[in-house]
Amino acid sequence: MTLDVPTLVLMLVVGFGLLTLLLEMAGRGGLQRGELRRLSGAARSFCGGFLCFAVQPWLPAWLTLLAGNLLLMLGLAQLASAVCWHLLNRGLRVWQHWLLAGATLAIPFILDASTPARAGTMSAAMAALLLPATVMALRQGWRGELSFRVVALMLLLANLALVLRVCFAVWWAGGGHLPAGTSTFWSSAIFMLAFMAVLAAGFGFVLAGFERMAAQMRELASVDGLTGAVNHNTAVSLLAHSLERGRRENQPVSFVMLDLDHFKRVNDQHGHVVGDQVLKAVAACTRARLRGSDVLGRLGGEEFGLVLPATGVAGAKHLAEQVRLAVEALELKGDGGQPLRVTLSAGVAQASKSDTPETLMHLADKALYQAKQKGRNRVIVADDWMRNSTLQSVVG
Numbered sequence: 001m002t003l004d005v006p007t008l009v010l011m012l013v014v015g016f017g018l019l020t021l022l023l024e025m026a027g028r029g030g031l032q033r034g035e036l037r038r039l040s041g042a043a044r045s046f047c048g049g050f051l052c053f054a055v056q057p058w059l060p061a062w063l064t065l066l067a068g069n070l071l072l073m074l075g076l077a078q079l080a081s082a083v084c085w086h087l088l089n090r091g092l093r094v095w096q097h098w099l100l101a102g103a104t105l106a107i108p109f110i111l112d113a114s115t116p117a118r119a120g121t122m123s124a125a126m127a128a129l130l131l132p133a134t135v136m137a138l139r140q141g142w143r144g145e146l147s148f149r150v151v152a153l154m155l156l157l158a159n160l161a162l163v164l165r166v167c168f169a170v171w172w173a174g175g176g177h178l179p180a181g182t183s184t185f186w187s188s189a190i191f192m193l194a195f196m197a198v199l200a201a202g203f204g205f206v207l208a209g210f211e212r213m214a215a216q217m218r219e220l221a222s223v224d225g226l227t228g229a230v231n232h233n234t235a236v237s238l239l240a241h242s243l244e245r246g247r248r249e250n251q252p253v254s255f256v257m258l259d260l261d262h263f264k265r266v267n268d269q270h271g272h273v274v275g276d277q278v279l280k281a282v283a284a285c286t287r288a289r290l291r292g293s294d295v296l297g298r299l300g301g302e303e304f305g306l307v308l309p310a311t312g313v314a315g316a317k318h319l320a321e322q323v324r325l326a327v328e329a330l331e332l333k334g335d336g337g338q339p340l341r342v343t344l345s346a347g348v349a350q351a352s353k354s355d356t357p358e359t360l361m362h363l364a365d366k367a368l369y370q371a372k373q374k375g376r377n378r379v380i381v382a383d384d385w386m387r388n389s390t391l392q393s394v395v396g
């Protein structure tokens with residue numbers, strides 16, 4: 001198979017056209033992220049730019065070169081901006097806008113220059129526009145979505161190809177040439193390679209957008225938006241997992257149920273906004289006392305649960321007591337800015353070999369009930385009597 005420049009140009013027109021279509025569909029399908037809108041703008045500009053080169057035989061060369069290079073330059077700036085938005089949630093820096101403006105204004109002046117001079121200058125400007133985004137994608141993007149690594153590698157390849165083209169142009173302008181006048185072909189082919197890498201980066205970007213959205217959906221489905229604690233279902237699943245692991249590794253597992261005392265009064269006296277702030281503060285102060293392997297779950301309104309792997313009843317009681325004291329010491333503010341104090345009660349239970357998440361939570365709930373009965377603001381550990389009555393109620 002032999003490849004010529006018009007075929008390569010046409011392939012890029014079709015490729016960027018498909019990317020534009022894909023991004024349009026993704027946008028309509030709900031993937032309306034800022035960076036993908038910018039990427040869509042970039043894909044349109046690239047498609048338009050290569051279309052200008054494709055119609056070169058039928059239009060004045062100066063017009064197609066001017067419009068084509070302008071659109072490619074604009075596309076690269078939009079691509080760099082999309083990378084910035086994806087990684088840092090911000091647009092291009094002011095100096096990048098100046099670079100774009102300078103490169104754009106320079107285009108009309110280099111149209112009359114020799115082919116190597118024009119190719120070298122344009123490629124250098126394009127590489128300069130793309131370089132900050134490439135470095136950012138390699139440094140920050142590498143730690144993000146796996147598909148973004150494709151973007152980072154393809155941007156690196158595009159940058160390398162553009163730099164290679166600059167070197168080739170310098171060598172060419174200095175009198176070097178390839179046999180049988182193939183210099184123009186190779187200069188164009190390296191240019192096309194750079195934009196094929198940009199095209200691949202574009203498709204990688206779409207995948208990264210989907211990957212990020214899927215992660216956000218997973219988080220939304222498992223985490224309580226107000227407190228950041230995992231929700232009820234997730235807490236139960238994680239407790240089941242910890243019980244299974246505890247049995248296999250012969251390690252104790254404990255569960256603590258925490259409930260704010262007279263929380264209804266807080267809401268009634270200070271309103272739901274203050275109530276929400278209290279819940280957030282209690283969750284944050286509890287989380288600060290947990291190990292990395294512990295789990296804080298929001299089981300319902302003002303009720304939280306702690307899943308404590310590799311923790312016996314003494315450790316769990318100690319932790320619950322620490323949380324109780326820390327919550328009691330929290331300096332909160334009511335709706336008028338007046339000091340507001342809250343307390344909580346806790347029920348602690350250590351799992352037996354045969355416990356399921358339901359029986360263990362039921363047991364901790366019994367202990368919590370007794371803590372409330374005994375006057376609140378205290379920690380009660382489930383005893384044998386509670387365990388027997390729990391078993392009877394579960395079996396019965």
Ligand SMILES: Nc1nc2c(ncn2[C@@H]2O[C@H](COP(=O)(O)OP(=O)(O)OP(=O)(O)O)[C@@H](O)[C@H]2O)c(=O)[nH]1
Pocket residue numbers: 226259260261262263264265267271272273274275276279300301302372376
């Ligand atoms: N602000 C706020 N309040 C909530 C939320 N979820 C539940 N609540 C409130 O929490 C209160 C729970 O009240 P109760 O179940 O009577 O319990 P309590 O007043 O804490 O009394 P004890 O548990 O017996 O000490 C209710 O007023 C609910 O409206 C929430 O997400 N935000």
